Amino acid sequence: MxxxxxxxxxxxxxxxxxxxxxxxxxxxxxxxxxxxxxxxxxxxxxxxxxxxxxxNGKDAIVSAVAVDGFGELAAHLSRARQAAPEPGGALRAVCRAYLAFATERPALYQAMFMLPTDLKFASAETPPPLRAAFDALADCFPPDDERRELFAEVVWSALHGMAVLSDSGRIPPEGQEERLDILIAGIAGAE
The missing domain is CATH 1.10.10.60 (Homeodomain-like)
Structure with missing residues (x-):
């Protein structure tokens, strides 16, 4: 060149x-x-x-913002995971980090999860930052557990629900820790 x-x-x-x-x-x-x-x-x-x-228009711009956001989320979750290396503590730290990310960056979170994009999840075309964010959550589960990705999907789904419901005022923020306790106990009990 x-x-x-x-x-x-x-x-x-x-x-x-x-x-x-x-x-x-x-x-x-x-x-x-x-x-x-x-x-x-x-x-x-x-x-x-x-x-x-x-x-090619606003949706493509939103997709690009979302990809950047997933890169930030992956780094944020990885830092939380590394700061709490024990298995139970790691999941709690990553869950807290996820909820903090959604709360602190509402417009970015909307681009990542709520606005129309052409981003593909769980496919060969999944952009690396999306996969990295998911892997940061999946890494909280034992690598030899064949259900680790399913556990990560369930946790991600629950966290997303908590983030959206909390942001919209449909659930009170003061119950967040107790919700996390229930989520983590439910997942830990299923392992």
Missing amino acids: SVISERRARERAHRHQLIITAARELAEAEGWEAVTTRRLAERVEYSQPVLYSHF
């Missing part, structure tokens, strides 16, 4: 990330309804056709 081609590739990658970052910041400040290609073009100081040269 020539020096000019390399520079253009770097500039394109920079613009791509600039659009993703701007979308996320706008969503965090004003909600996903405020994220339009026109607003993004103004924010990143490029024309709408430049945005469309990177993304």
Whole structure:
């Protein structure tokens, strides 16, 4: 690759990330309804056709934000897992980290789990950051347990339910630890 081609590739990658970052910041400040290609073009100081040269519309931008979010979630869960190496403590630490992530980054969490995307889970086309986030949860279970991924799916589903119901005010936040106790006891009892 020539020096000019390399520079253009770097500039394109920079613009791509600039659009993703701007979308996320706008969503965090004003909600996903405020994220339009026109607003993004103004924010990143490029024309709408430049945005469309990177993304096929808002859903593609949301997908890109979600992939970035899964990378962050994977790192967040892995740090929690490493800080609590004993099996029971690791699951609790990862569950707490997951719920904290959802609470602290509501717009990002919406992009990852609630807005339309073309992201595939549990398939050959699953992007590596999605798989890494799931693996961080699955790693809380014994590697030789053939049901470890099923346990991880059940825990993830329960955590997602808790995050969404808590965020919407449908369940009170003060019961969070007791919910985690029930979830962990139920899963530990099934092992």
